[in-house]
Amino acid sequence: LISVSESELEIRRHVYRNAHPGRRHGLNVRIIFIDESESWYYEAMLVFQFYMAAVFAFMGSALISLVPVIVLHIMHGQYDILGKHLAMLGHQHRDAAGNQIFYTNFEDNEYIMAPSQKTGTYRSKWNVLKNKWKLQRNYEHQYLKQMVMFHHKLLRIQDK
Numbered sequence: 001l002i003s004v005s006e007s008e009l010e011i012r013r014h015v016y017r018n019a020h021p022g023r024r025h026g027l028n029v030r031i032i033f034i035d036e037s038e039s040w041y042y043e044a045m046l047v048f049q050f051y052m053a054a055v056f057a058f059m060g061s062a063l064i065s066l067v068p069v070i071v072l073h074i075m076h077g078q079y080d081i082l083g084k085h086l087a088m089l090g091h092q093h094r095d096a097a098g099n100q101i102f103y104t105n106f107e108d109n110e111y112i113m114a115p116s117q118k119t120g121t122y123r124s125k126w127n128v129l130k131n132k133w134k135l136q137r138n139y140e141h142q143y144l145k146q147m148v149m150f151h152h153k154l155l156r157i158q159d160k
Contacts, residue, residue, distance in 0.1 A: 004021070004022060004024055008021075009021045009022060012037075016030075017035070018035055018036070018037040019035050019037055019038055020037040020038070020042075021037060022037075023036075023037040023042050024037075025042075025045060025046060025049060026049060027049060029045055029049075075154065075157070075158060078154055079154065081106075081107070082147065082150055082151060082154065085103075085106050085143075085147055086147060089140070089143065089144065089147070090140070092136070093111070095111070095113075099113055099114070100113070100114035101113055101114060102114055102139050102143075103143060103146065105146070106143075106146055106147075106150070107146075107150055114135075
């Protein structure tokens with residue numbers, strides 16, 4: 001199938017002791033104690049090489065066609081996370097134990113516990129409630145900022 005120069009034929013004839021040095025595979029094949037240029041071995045290896053090329057071509061095209069499906073699946077999950085957190089906007093966030101939490105990074109599910117404050121008098125209760133309201137409002141602002149940044153990140157990935 002592939003042309004070989006006369007000097008290459010001489011090398012194959014003397015060094016490798018091939019009976020038919022002109023018969024050459026696409027890939028260099030050497031099997032100990034077997035002359036790969038003899039008819040039966042040559043044809044069997046040629047068929048095997050064509051078979052492996054077809055398998056690799058099929059597997060390559062299958063893998064390449066799976067990439068968009070995997071990316072869509074991942075993007076669907078990311079949008080589900082964004083939707084879940086958008087639904088939580090405006091509500092106090094709580095962990096499994098019922099403690100109030102503040103998300104520092106909702107992509108990685110990182111959060112901190114809200115500080116608990118004990119009160120005694122009516123005036124101190126009012127100040128604590130006012131501080132909690134301010135803290136919640138600031139947190140909502142940061143939380144919304146996280147969601148907008150996450151959405152922009154998803155849009156950038158989607159555009160690629």
